[in-house]
Amino acid sequence: xxxxxxxxxxxxxxxxxxxxxxxxxxxxxxxxxxxxxxxxxxxxxxxxxxxxxxxxxxxxxxxxxxxxxxxxxxxxxxxxxxxxxxxxxxxxxxxxxxxxxxxxxxxxxxxxxxxxxxxxxxxxxxxxxxxxxxxxxxxxxxxxxxxxxxxxxxxxxxxxxxxxxxxxxxxxxxxxxxxxxxxxxxxxxxxxxxxxxxxxxxxxxxxxxxxxxxxxxxxxxxxxxxxxxxxxxxxxxxxxxxxxxxxxxxxxxxxxxxxxxxxxxxxxxxxxxxxxxxxxxxxxxxxxxxxx
Numbered sequence: 001x002x003x004x005x006x007x008x009x010x011x012x013x014x015x016x017x018x019x020x021x022x023x024x025x026x027x028x029x030x031x032x033x034x035x036x037x038x039x040x041x042x043x044x045x046x047x048x049x050x051x052x053x054x055x056x057x058x059x060x061x062x063x064x065x066x067x068x069x070x071x072x073x074x075x076x077x078x079x080x081x082x083x084x085x086x087x088x089x090x091x092x093x094x095x096x097x098x099x100x101x102x103x104x105x106x107x108x109x110x111x112x113x114x115x116x117x118x119x120x121x122x123x124x125x126x127x128x129x130x131x132x133x134x135x136x137x138x139x140x141x142x143x144x145x146x147x148x149x150x151x152x153x154x155x156x157x158x159x160x161x162x163x164x165x166x167x168x169x170x171x172x173x174x175x176x177x178x179x180x181x182x183x184x185x186x187x188x189x190x191x192x193x194x195x196x197x198x199x200x201x202x203x204x205x206x207x208x209x210x211x212x213x214x215x216x217x218x219x220x221x222x223x224x225x226x227x228x229x230x231x232x233x234x235x236x237x238x239x240x241x242x243x244x245x246x247x248x249x250x251x252x253x254x255x256x257x258x259x260x261x262x263x264x265x266x267x268x269x270x271x272x273x274x275x276x277x278x279x280x281x282x283x284x285x286x287x288x289x290x291x292x
Contacts, residue, residue, distance in 0.1 A: 003074070003079050006031050006032075006062070008033050008035065008056050009022060009032060010035050011034050011035065011037070012036075012038065022034055022111040037055060046140025047139065048141065049141035050139055050140060053139075054136050057135070057136065057137065060131055061131070063131060064098075064129065066128050067127050067128070069170075070219070071168060071169045071172075072127075072167065072168050072170075073166075073169070074100075074167070074231060075167065075230075076160075078165065081162065081164055082098075085161075085162045085163065086098065086128065089160060094158060095130065095158060095160055096129060097126035097144055097152035098124055098126065098128035098129075098142070098159060098160060098162045099124050099153070099161045100125060100126075101115075101163075101165050102122060102125060102168055103123055103168065103232035103261045106172070107219075107245030108173075108174070109230065109237065109241050109246075110223070110224050110237035111222065111245045112220050113218060117149035117218045126144050126165055128162065129144055134147045136269070149292070165270055167230065167231055175243070175247050179251070196291060219245065221254045227239055228259070
């Protein structure tokens, strides 16, 4: 809030108290503007996330839009640096996006992925866009493209780095909460039959079980007394952590054996078949639309 003129929140349908809590915040701060929306997951691949992001983009004003997902935060020590980079590039219309480095917390607030760890974590993303009507969110809202379909990134030279970190807390949860979130997120990306098979095969995502939940050599540790490491808005949550990342190792028993091997084969065969069928249907629809 300190570095923006307005704070636009797209609040989708919710079964919990999210919307009422947002209303309380709005009453305390007039910068906040809430836009209601539905939550109708039709297409898979997480595209509903960019759909809602683009609703927010259409409703912002000003020269730039700072995009913050609900599990992200910026350290207050970087505010001035960010504003300075934006001011320096105000007249450079070729620059459509501004890139942040990422700190991905995993298993709690005191362990995060090393910068060299790129198997499962992205290290950079655009989080400020030029608000000129030529930039939109795509896919599962991880990045942005221009109206010609070009990705906004450093490689395409239509973005620059702000030299600041984005703190990502999407996986800073205890084992039970993370397990529950993984199950819900699967619904955004996979067909129901794939999710059913995935749960049958593995406690977590079969692709990352062994690498993520057994060996934590890829994590950096943070001193629990160093709450100032976090942005101010996340320190209360960090201070309340009452579990350890190593609890993930014993939360669920690892599935092994010949039966597990054959389950994995069945899962992969069905997943590939479903995805290929879905891809073929999309291609046929696209072809029919072209010849109309």
